[in-house]
Amino acid sequence: MTRGCAPRTRRRDGGAGASGANRPLIERQGGDPSTRVNVHRRYKGIPWWGWAAAAVLYVGAAAAAVEFAWSRAIDALAEVGAHRLDLYAASLTSELGRFEMVPALVARQDSVRALLKASPDEARARLPAVDAYLEAVNRDVGSGAVDVIDAHGTVIAASNWNQPVSFVGTNVSYRPYFIDALAQGRGRFFGIGTNTGIPGLYFASAIRDGDAAIGAAAVKVSVDALESAWRTPGEAAVVVDSNGVVVISTEPEWKFTALRAMTPQQQREIQASRQYAGRIVEALPHRRVGDWNDAAWIGVFPDLRRAGRTARYLVMSRPAPQGQDTIMVLLDTAGARRQQRLAFVSVTGVFLIAALYALYAVQRRRVIVEKLKAQEALRRANDQLETTVAQRTAALTEANARMQREIIEREHTEQRLRATQQEVVHAGKLAVIGQMAAALTHELNQPLVAIRTLCDNARTFFERNQPAQAIANLERVARLVDSMAVLTSELKAFARKPEVERVAVSLAEAVAHARLIYESRIRDEAVRLDVRIAPGPTVYAESSQLQQVIVNLLGNALDAVRDASTRVIAMDASEPDASGCVRFTIDDSGPGIAPDVLAHLFEPFVTTKPRGQGLGLGLAITSRIVEGFGARITAANREEGGARFTIEFAAAEPQRTEHGR
Ligand code: ADP
Secondary structure, eight states, X not given: OOOTTSOSOOOOOOOGGGGGTTSOSOOOOOOOGGGOOOTTSOOOOSOHHHHHHHHHHHHHHHHHXXXXXXXXXXXXXXXXXXHHHHHHHHHHHHHHHHHHTHHHHHHTOHHHHHHHHSOHHHHHHHHHHHHHHHHHHHHHHTOSEEEEEETTSBEEEXXXXXXXXXXXXXXXXXXXXXXXXXXXXXXXXXXXXXXXXXXXXXXXXXXXXXXXXXXXXXXEEOOHHHHHHHOOTTEEEEEEOTTSBEEEESSGGGXXXXXXXXXXXXXXXXXXXXXXXXXXXXXXXXXXXXXXETTEEEEEEEOSSSTTOEEXXXXXXXXXXXXXXXXEEEEEOHHHXXXXXXXXXXXXXXXXXXXXXXXXXHHHHHHHHHHHHHHHHXXXXXXXXXXXXXXXXXHHHHHHHHHHXXXXXXXXXXXXXXXXXXXXXXXXXXXXHHHHHHHHHHHHHHHHHHHHHHHHHHHHHHHTTOHHHHHHHHHHHHHHHHHHHHHHHHHHHHHSOOOOOOEEEEHHHHHXXXXXXTHHHHHHTTOEEEEEOOSXXXXXXXXXXXXXXXXXXXXXXXXXXXXXXXXXXXXXXXXXXXXXXXXXXXXXXXOOOOHHHHTTTTSTTOOOSOTTTOOSOHHHHHHHHHHHTTOEEEEEEOTTSSEEEEEEEEBOXXXXXXXXX
């Protein structure tokens, strides 16, 4: 069978995937055994009681820290307070002590004593000298005022004798310091000046004449300097007298207020002594809220910084060095409260950080658990996949083995088939030879019988001396021999194996050649020949054989249309298609190929033509030639009537030659 111009090479691919076949399909997910957890259990995080315990711990720690900070700060304040009390006691001793001896010294002055003892006239004469002396003393020691009081309690000489507000002439007999001086030799008290209205500390000494007290010398000291020196931000320092009244105070508003509730008797005595210039001594609003230790307590007092508000102070006190006074210091506890807040904030911060870390750790653990779960799921999926792959591989292996067996069986069958085919071919060849022998016998026997008869007749004519008839017989013998020679030459052409050299041959030229051969017949038989072949397409063929093929096909077509009503023959050739194929067709308007002939058309000795007109070798030879070109010939009847022969050539690239087999 012919091969046609189907694609000549088919790429056989073993399968790119085969290279990956040996690779492991699944890489097992390992996993650190230390991180293995029970992934089937849900990770719940920190339990409620854990948080509750942490909350209790937090409350305890915060309370302890606040308490500790408070106690440390108050201890530190108490230390400061103790130091302040020592300092104020020392300053009281040094500041006031230096004035205490002044009245005693004045009392010993002769001029003073003489003044007290003198008659009124003499006294008038002595007074300026005493006033001048007192003025000098007052200036030298830096006291507020120095004065001399007679036995009736009237001030008769004073350092401020020449001042607008002078003590001279004032009666101080009701003043405790005068009373004490006359009675006990010395007097001392805090009070407000009856003339000046200025608070001060009064020291007094009796002036004696022998054993009798004839008057008293007194010095008044201002405590302003002391108060200024003691003033410290956030602190208050006060000196409280035996009545519980504030007599020295770094807070001006607190002065002459009482820290203790006073009995009506005490109020009356105070009014009588005009100690506080007749003022009603008001209570200093305060509240004791707790004890710190033996020497200190916590009290709420008017705020030192903000008027109208209160604040907590650490209050410490100690007896003053002289007399029955008490020194008190009040230290603001705001710093301690700040320390408390700081401690609270610190503990809260630490707990918050710890809580955040715990939450982070819980979250992290949760993420790890989720990750491990995912790994576990992946591992299981991989295991399953491996099992599936193993099963499939086993099935494939089995199928492969089955296929191998089938291939072997098929090979055996093929071998058997090939043997059978060879036998059939052999038998076919024998049949063809037999067929050929029969045809030849038939074709040659008739002329041979005729020649024999003609020769016998010729001899008879020669014997009868009729040479003209004899010669006519011999001529007929010669014609018969010629036709026998044609027959044998056709056989020779059929028998010859087509050894051709294929080159690029123009189809148009081969057609033109055939047309030339049949030119007179086409014209005589009035056949319309449509040739639609461009000069372009060249095909792989051998020039003379291609001409022979076209001549054969055109000859058959002319035979077919000879008795037809319309006699049309058309020849076409396509341009090379994508697969490099040139399709040549020859159509005719004849009766078409007889159905019983169609199946054996290309076999030798198949013919429907009358004896002597066809041997049935034309298409057999054509088919062999076409096959030799590597082309393919087919025949079919057209729907519109007539036959169509098609040859599919391999298109040749111009200028290129190729050697055929
Ligand atoms: P021959 O021409 O000697 O018969 P061929 O092999 O050329 O031998 O043709 C074989 C037969 O094919 C012909 O006898 C004819 O019946 C049939 N045949 C060939 N070409 C045509 C055609 N164009 N139309 C119809 N029949 C055809």
